[in-house]
Amino acid sequence: MYKVKRFVFNKMAENSFVLSHENGDAVIIDPGCNNESERRVLSDYIEKESLTPLSIVLTHGHFDHIMGASFVAGKYGIKSWVHIADKDEMVAAAQAAIVYDIKMEHAYPQADNFFEGEPVLKFGALEIHVLHTPSHSKGSVCLYLPDADLLFAGDTIYNCTLGFSNDGFASLIKVIREKILVLPPFTMVYSGHGLPCKIEELRLLASVRRLP
């Protein structure tokens, strides 16, 4: 019924996703494509699968997750969504990329739409429940599809373990405990970098490491 395609893009090995419904409705999550071949890989997939991209949704405003948003928005005539608390991250993205010796081929200082709190975003057949998980950045969110048992966790989770916090370890543990580990155990978690895993694996990790 739902399909997830993961692409690994740009120098930061960032995960970009195409989430699609069997009727062809699709959302592009964190498009990080930053050169011609990466852009072609993404658009070829969308064409091959006969998908209709309806929107871009960003888990947060860091440059490695948004570098391809301008291209995707222009190619498909769609808009992007991000949490309002990451507005400043979006503005600073191109400068932040330079620190990593990366040039954003398409500058993308602003998202088109900002949401607050934890709305349900509806794009065609896709209903995305936003979970606000501030820690990696103030506007970091996880995107949850309860009926598909899917979670896109951004950089709150990293390669099936704890993600990175810019706000202290305690806040990261808190959002993971309160918002992520409470989800059904078989929910598949796609993080911003690295491989996917299930909630039950994250729970096991949390118990082994005796997280506070």
Ligand SMILES: [Zn+2]
């Ligand atoms: Zn990040």
Ligand SMILES: [Zn+2]
């Ligand atoms: Zn990242």
